[in-house]
Amino acid sequence: MALTTQQIAEINRFAGHYRQKSGAAVEALKLVQRSNRWISNVDLAAVAALLNMSPDSLEGVATFHNLIFRRPVGRHVILVCDSVSCWIMGCTNVGGHLRRRLGVDWGGTTPDDRFTLLPIVCLGACDHAPTLMIDADLHADVTASGLDRILEDYP
Amino acid sequence: MASVTIDGRSYDVEAGDNLLHACLSLGFDLPYFCWHPAMGSVGACRQCAVKVFRSPEDHKGRLVMACMTPATDGLHLSLDDPEARAFRASVIEWLMTNHPHDCPVCPEGGECHLQDMTVMTGHVHRRYRFRKRTFRNQYLGPFIAQEMNRCIACYRCVRFYRDYAGGQDFDVFASHRYVFFGRSADGVLENEFSGNLAEVCPTGVFTDKPLGREYARKWDMAGSPSICVHCGLGCNVTVNARAGRLRRLLNRYHHEINGYFLCDRGRFGYGFADQPERFRQPLRRGQPASRAETLEHLKDVLAKAKIIGIGSPRASLEANFALRQLVGPDRFHLGLAADQHRLVSLIIDVLQKGPAPAATLAEAEAADAVLVLGEDLPNTAPRLALALRQASRQKGFAIADRLEIPRWLDISVRDAVQEERSPIYIATADATRLDDVASGVYRLADGEVARLGFAVAQAVDGDGPRVPDASPDLAALAQVIALALCEAKRPLVVSGTGSASQAVVEAAANVAWALCHRGREARLSMVVPECDSLGLGLMGGGSLADAFQAVEAGAADTLIVLENDLYRRAERTAVEHCLDQLRHLVVLDHTPHRTAARAEVLLPAASFAEGDGTLVNNEGRAQRFFSVRPPPADIQESWRWLRDLAALRGDPSVTAWQRLDDVTAACAAALPVLAGITEAAPGADFRVDGAKIPRQPPRYSGRTAMHADQTIREPKPADDPDTPLSYSMEGSAVALPPSAIPYFWAPAWNSVQAVNKFQQEVGGLLRGGPPGVRLIHPGHPGRRSYLPEIPRPFTPRRGRWWIQPLHALFGSEELSRHSPPIAERLATPSLALPPTDAARLGLAEGALVELRLGSETLRLPVSLHPALAAGTGGLTAGLPETLGLPLPAWAEVRAVSETPP
Amino acid sequence: MTDTADTRPLTGAIPSDGSALGLAGYHRSGGYEGAAKALREMTPDGIRDEVTKAGLRGRGGAGFSTGRKWGFLPRQDGGQRYLVVNGDEMEPGTFKDRVLLEGNPHQLIEGMVISAFAIQASQAIIFLRGEYTLAAQRLAVALAEATDAGFVGGNLLGTGYDLEIQLHSSAGRYICGEETALLTSLEGKRAIPRAKPPFPQTSGLWGCPTVVNNVETLCNVPHIVRNGSAWYRSLSCGEDGGTKIYGVSGRVKRPGAWELPMGTTVREILEEHAGGMQDGYRLRGLLPGGASTEFLTADQLDVAMDFGSVEKAGSRLGTGTMIILDDRTCPVGMLLNLEHFFAQESCGWCTPCRDGLPWIERMLEAIENGEGRPEDLDLLAMHVDLLGPGKTFCALAPGAMEPLGSGLKHFRADFERHIAEGRCPWRQ
Numbered sequence A: 001m002a003l004t005t006q007q008i009a010e011i012n013r014f015a016g017h018y019r020q021k022s023g024a025a026v027e028a029l030k031l032v033q034r035s036n037r038w039i040s041n042v043d044l045a046a047v048a049a050l051l052n053m054s055p056d057s058l059e060g061v062a063t064f065h066n067l068i069f070r071r072p073v074g075r076h077v078i079l080v081c082d083s084v085s086c087w088i089m090g091c092t093n094v095g096g097h098l099r100r101r102l103g104v105d106w107g108g109t110t111p112d113d114r115f116t117l118l119p120i121v122c123l124g125a126c127d128h129a130p131t132l133m134i135d136a137d138l139h140a141d142v143t144a145s146g147l148d149r150i151l152e153d154y155p
Numbered sequence B: 001m002a003s004v005t006i007d008g009r010s011y012d013v014e015a016g017d018n019l020l021h022a023c024l025s026l027g028f029d030l031p032y033f034c035w036h037p038a039m040g041s042v043g044a045c046r047q048c049a050v051k052v053f054r055s056p057e058d059h060k061g062r063l064v065m066a067c068m069t070p071a072t073d074g075l076h077l078s079l080d081d082p083e084a085r086a087f088r089a090s091v092i093e094w095l096m097t098n099h100p101h102d103c104p105v106c107p108e109g110g111e112c113h114l115q116d117m118t119v120m121t122g123h124v125h126r127r128y129r130f131r132k133r134t135f136r137n138q139y140l141g142p143f144i145a146q147e148m149n150r151c152i153a154c155y156r157c158v159r160f161y162r163d164y165a166g167g168q169d170f171d172v173f174a175s176h177r178y179v180f181f182g183r184s185a186d187g188v189l190e191n192e193f194s195g196n197l198a199e200v201c202p203t204g205v206f207t208d209k210p211l212g213r214e215y216a217r218k219w220d221m222a223g224s225p226s227i228c229v230h231c232g233l234g235c236n237v238t239v240n241a242r243a244g245r246l247r248r249l250l251n252r253y254h255h256e257i258n259g260y261f262l263c264d265r266g267r268f269g270y271g272f273a274d275q276p277e278r279f280r281q282p283l284r285r286g287q288p289a290s291r292a293e294t295l296e297h298l299k300d301v302l303a304k305a306k307i308i309g310i311g312s313p314r315a316s317l318e319a320n321f322a323l324r325q326l327v328g329p330d331r332f333h334l335g336l337a338a339d340q341h342r343l344v345s346l347i348i349d350v351l352q353k354g355p356a357p358a359a360t361l362a363e364a365e366a367a368d369a370v371l372v373l374g375e376d377l378p379n380t381a382p383r384l385a386l387a388l389r390q391a392s393r394q395k396g397f398a399i400a401d402r403l404e405i406p407r408w409l410d411i412s413v414r415d416a417v418q419e420e421r422s423p424i425y426i427a428t429a430d431a432t433r434l435d436d437v438a439s440g441v442y443r444l445a446d447g448e449v450a451r452l453g454f455a456v457a458q459a460v461d462g463d464g465p466r467v468p469d470a471s472p473d474l475a476a477l478a479q480v481i482a483l484a485l486c487e488a489k490r491p492l493v494v495s496g497t498g499s500a501s502q503a504v505v506e507a508a509a510n511v512a513w514a515l516c517h518r519g520r521e522a523r524l525s526m527v528v529p530e531c532d533s534l535g536l537g538l539m540g541g542g543s544l545a546d547a548f549q550a551v552e553a554g555a556a557d558t559l560i561v562l563e564n565d566l567y568r569r570a571e572r573t574a575v576e577h578c579l580d581q582l583r584h585l586v587v588l589d590h591t592p593h594r595t596a597a598r599a600e601v602l603l604p605a606a607s608f609a610e611g612d613g614t615l616v617n618n619e620g621r622a623q624r625f626f627s628v629r630p631p632p633a634d635i636q637e638s639w640r641w642l643r644d645l646a647a648l649r650g651d652p653s654v655t656a657w658q659r660l661d662d663v664t665a666a667c668a669a670a671l672p673v674l675a676g677i678t679e680a681a682p683g684a685d686f687r688v689d690g691a692k693i694p695r696q697p698p699r700y701s702g703r704t705a706m707h708a709d710q711t712i713r714e715p716k717p718a719d720d721p722d723t724p725l726s727y728s729m730e731g732s733a734v735a736l737p738p739s740a741i742p743y744f745w746a747p748a749w750n751s752v753q754a755v756n757k758f759q760q761e762v763g764g765l766l767r768g769g770p771p772g773v774r775l776i777h778p779g780h781p782g783r784r785s786y787l788p789e790i791p792r793p794f795t796p797r798r799g800r801w802w803i804q805p806l807h808a809l810f811g812s813e814e815l816s817r818h819s820p821p822i823a824e825r826l827a828t829p830s831l832a833l834p835p836t837d838a839a840r841l842g843l844a845e846g847a848l849v850e851l852r853l854g855s856e857t858l859r860l861p862v863s864l865h866p867a868l869a870a871g872t873g874g875l876t877a878g879l880p881e882t883l884g885l886p887l888p889a890w891a892e893v894r895a896v897s898e899t900p901p
Numbered sequence C: 001m002t003d004t005a006d007t008r009p010l011t012g013a014i015p016s017d018g019s020a021l022g023l024a025g026y027h028r029s030g031g032y033e034g035a036a037k038a039l040r041e042m043t044p045d046g047i048r049d050e051v052t053k054a055g056l057r058g059r060g061g062a063g064f065s066t067g068r069k070w071g072f073l074p075r076q077d078g079g080q081r082y083l084v085v086n087g088d089e090m091e092p093g094t095f096k097d098r099v100l101l102e103g104n105p106h107q108l109i110e111g112m113v114i115s116a117f118a119i120q121a122s123q124a125i126i127f128l129r130g131e132y133t134l135a136a137q138r139l140a141v142a143l144a145e146a147t148d149a150g151f152v153g154g155n156l157l158g159t160g161y162d163l164e165i166q167l168h169s170s171a172g173r174y175i176c177g178e179e180t181a182l183l184t185s186l187e188g189k190r191a192i193p194r195a196k197p198p199f200p201q202t203s204g205l206w207g208c209p210t211v212v213n214n215v216e217t218l219c220n221v222p223h224i225v226r227n228g229s230a231w232y233r234s235l236s237c238g239e240d241g242g243t244k245i246y247g248v249s250g251r252v253k254r255p256g257a258w259e260l261p262m263g264t265t266v267r268e269i270l271e272e273h274a275g276g277m278q279d280g281y282r283l284r285g286l287l288p289g290g291a292s293t294e295f296l297t298a299d300q301l302d303v304a305m306d307f308g309s310v311e312k313a314g315s316r317l318g319t320g321t322m323i324i325l326d327d328r329t330c331p332v333g334m335l336l337n338l339e340h341f342f343a344q345e346s347c348g349w350c351t352p353c354r355d356g357l358p359w360i361e362r363m364l365e366a367i368e369n370g371e372g373r374p375e376d377l378d379l380l381a382m383h384v385d386l387l388g389p390g391k392t393f394c395a396l397a398p399g400a401m402e403p404l405g406s407g408l409k410h411f412r413a414d415f416e417r418h419i420a421e422g423r424c425p426w427r428q
């Protein structure tokens, strides 16, 4: 899938803010990922061309970051914080519950393509641990029982 | 100078130099990985830790990375400090947590920098007991093999390939312990310097793939100092062989030429010398013949025939001189294509007249403004292209100087400099792979390139010939370029034979001379196509046309062709017309070609691998190459064959030649311009401590078993009457003359990085100075310029295209084509056209066209080259399909099929 | 000035319903008065002097004097300069910048305007971690409002000073918070730290002079300018000026973040504001300022939380957000969790960090799983020593060693028990 004209325009707008277009690399990838869910090789090459980068150097940047997906993910990505405060507050249970409930391990995507389950580092809401994010939404003070209801909001 | 105290003793070092470089140059064994003398410091591996102390009273000190720390006057440091030692050992221990310890099956084993550093730090005992990380390896093409599990993440590969050589298809991916170095997907490495990865990588991740196929350990290979025969730059190489077979070719450090790096054509081109089709015995009309009966036959021929000789720009001076002696100077012809003949003579004239001297590659690298006229350097002189890529950083160094960032602090210099580049202007027919570092690129027909050059010269000096009908654009452009060159301290003008245009070379000379006249230290770099083009030009002789004329006129009926395919040098019809009239054609060569196929007598000549001789590179530097193996039974050096032929005729002066030195000396004596060549390297009588220099390293193993399948007695090693080297292992391999070092090896340094121990300072001159002798010393300064006929502006013609020669790194050069790894990468023939012109003809990429050029008609697919100027086209020279075409020339182009068949 | 604005200048005006303070509300709280004063009445040097005198120290963790940091810029040469806001906040246990970003985005913008003017930058960039989506939205709104109101953009407040502010949202890497790696990241490269020297003030973003400051640091600046350095110093009860946003997470009754005088004691924060330990849990130790600080123990509760005092107590103030280790949590497990984080977030550039941290992680994992060996403790100690400051390329690995080194010291018996018993005593 090639980039849409709107995506191209947005990326060019970002790129305009930087001394060199490459500065917009991460934001451009995120933008494409928002609509395409993940970054395919074709997307990567297209973004690289827009930013005057070689596909290899953009790949170096893409694979460096935790939140750029170079493999297909489900419609919703669940990021479960596994850093220290959440760990103290029981994120292991949250993760365990999700894995059982969704029937996938870390990194896995449910067969209906609905959820991909990933661990994430501290989400910066440690006073409300355990926390997780689904897509762009933060969920704090998560409990195993409350989780099931949260998931319903993500068809 | 700074005085520093190292473990209690005081030393003088260069102030501001980094401590690692300083310590290594002083001879200390301080381990390192990420640092490289040509690539500077980045502080990643943390291997070079030393202790520094504020004062003699400071006993605590602080660990620093030597490579990141400048030497300051009064500094106290310790390499021996227990904490520093422990830290360095720990770095190895960390690196080893993931390293597979597969040294026995690793091609790097025995010449591995990681092994050396491991031993150097004393790390012996493994404490990590957990799983190692593993990677999947990639296919990277015919040159380089990858085994990522061995990676120690020193980042040298990506720093070389991407940052130093400008490669776009290699990078570092992922992060933390999973950092991966390679391509984003399997595929052939595109950059023309990829082979250096094998030397840059300190362990066995990137290794020489052809070596891997016919593997031998470093200690099991004989080495010889040699010169690359695949272009005119004269890069120094080391050839490795075992059991008579070539195994690989390595960079041989030459401070002023190749430094640490070679191009892939040079590194992987050697395979022609061992290809199955190679000539290994005399042939008579294509049939094997004995040496005795061949000579007998030739005796008859020589007695009756009217002979002329044709020499070769890819044969040694000695071979050419022997032919010249055999046939007589008047009957000796250079065997260059007509335009090349003119151009090489012109280039010699330019360099001899001066005042602009020929640039060494080191000087090219230091140039702060460059104008390239008509030369597609990555394809015609790749190592020079790499030097100019570094020259593009000169402006950045000035920025770094201002910010007080040491130039060696590569990581910070690149961050500070970003994309700032020195002015480099490239005017060529087609796009080049150096364009990415250029401040301006101009795609012009050769005549326009010359006009631009003349206009620049005029703009620099005001006194050169004026360009008639110069457009305002051309004049403005010339002003811009002239200004940049004039503002530079060390401007460089690059041109050469690549565009086959005399005007282009003259224009380049005018620019350089104009700059000299304006008081700039301008240098000229003139690219010539072959390894002895300049040497042959200096020797002088008739042109190929003269030779053909002599045959045509009946003044000659027998041709002796030395290591040359005439079909490369002139149009097929002209060559055939000449050959058809001959009574006898005698060809000396090692590699098959069309001329050889027509020989009545073929004499199998030694290649660079079995022969020795002197070559003159494009700067006019005479350098000696030494054989790595004795010639097998029926093969001998061309000069010996020619001597034997002379003997048949009873020519006493030539018959007396016993060894190479005799020929070299005779040549030097006969031709004053070549007088210096005897000094290019030590002669056969040179001894170190009374012994010859061993080609085999001291640990060469299995010598007494090498012939066990044929005989159980051990034959005496072959004699080598021609050189100071022996085909054996006895003798001294230290304190050698710089031009005769068969391998770099030093106690505790088994890898290529042992070269450190042979340099006056690390990254500097070899002990004993730069190998070779410069033969050309430019004349007196003064105002001069060529007053040529300046070409008229280029105007496209209807239905015809100005077809210019293009060059392919893999394909255009004759010998490397025959090397198996390079054969996998050969350029395919096509007619390059600008897309708009192709569109007018209704041609898509790949469509078939018929091209009428001179007396030839070719059918070729079209390839679209957006950079070409309208009305121009290009053909890759030197391919079997394009051999001998008189390019550039007007040609008719006719569509055969509009889409790819 | 209201009472809260007096004692809690940074957070006093933040609405309690979780919404963001808009432009109108910000104006009501005195917002942009500092910017007006700075641009109209003060010189860049004057602002810097005031900030230096105020004793403002960087809130990103290292605690360097903000005024002095600005002073390292070379003399103005008319070239491009940048102010970059470090909003990466990925240090585990840290959630103070989020409070400011989500609650009062204009305050950061005003701080940027004044600071950018003080260093004469014409472009400022907010580097925000990718997961802070709400903060990103609110900043975008606030930036639009501020631009419309003439506080951002061309000819600010009619003074002729131009400032473009740009929001850059990242994609999740702890190392991006290291100020030089952050700059490399902004250039569209892999976020590998840079060598220092040269410092960003001489060669920063795109090679230009650059100042990187933390979100909280810059939020202090409008108040210093508006109310003066003397007032600012008086807010503190310690050596360093101003207030600090302290946070507590872990098994306490009311985890959260509070703006308090700089130098408030651990005890006050823990017991009064966080409500003390949850019932049934006892305090065993705490990391006072995020994951890369050394443990303080239950007998160190009277330490004042300012840079100097915490350092004297053997740790670092860091980000000022404490992580509480309780007696029902295994310290080995906690360290395993921390070192797993650091090992995974290592950028992969330098050897000790890239290959040392995973080894540490595996040893901790072995010990936690009952497969530890006595010599592992020596090896862990060796790593603490060899990954210390100056030995690795950047401060990530030394930061990772702070909890480990202190943990090995304070909880040695727990480690030994794991090894001796071949199991984790905290696991059923």
Ligand SMILES: Cc1cc2nc3c(=O)[nH]c(=O)nc-3n(C[C@H](O)[C@H](O)[C@H](O)COP(=O)(O)O)c2cc1C
Pocket: C057, C058, C059, C060, C061, C062, C063, C064, C066, C069, C086, C087, C088, C089, C090, C091, C174, C175, C176, C177, C178, C179, C180, C212, C213, C214, C215, C217, C218, C394, C395, C396, C399
């Ligand atoms: C690994 C690492 C991560 C860091 N992460 C952050 C961060 O997320 N936010 C931050 O403000 N500073 C962070 N820092 C500190 C910054 O390098 C820098 O000191 C700070 O942004 C300077 O701002 P300040 O002077 O206002 O404190 C980090 C440092 C290191 C070594």
Ligand code: SF4
Pocket: C175, C193, C345, C346, C347, C348, C349, C350, C351, C353, C354, C392, C393, C394, C395, C396, C397, C398
């Ligand atoms: S300590 Fe080294 S590997 Fe670790 S994050 Fe810093 S530079 Fe990267």
Ligand code: FES
Pocket: B020, B031, B032, B033, B034, B035, B042, B043, B044, B045, B046, B047, B048, B049, B065, B066, B067, B068
């Ligand atoms: S050689 Fe000094 S850190 Fe790598």
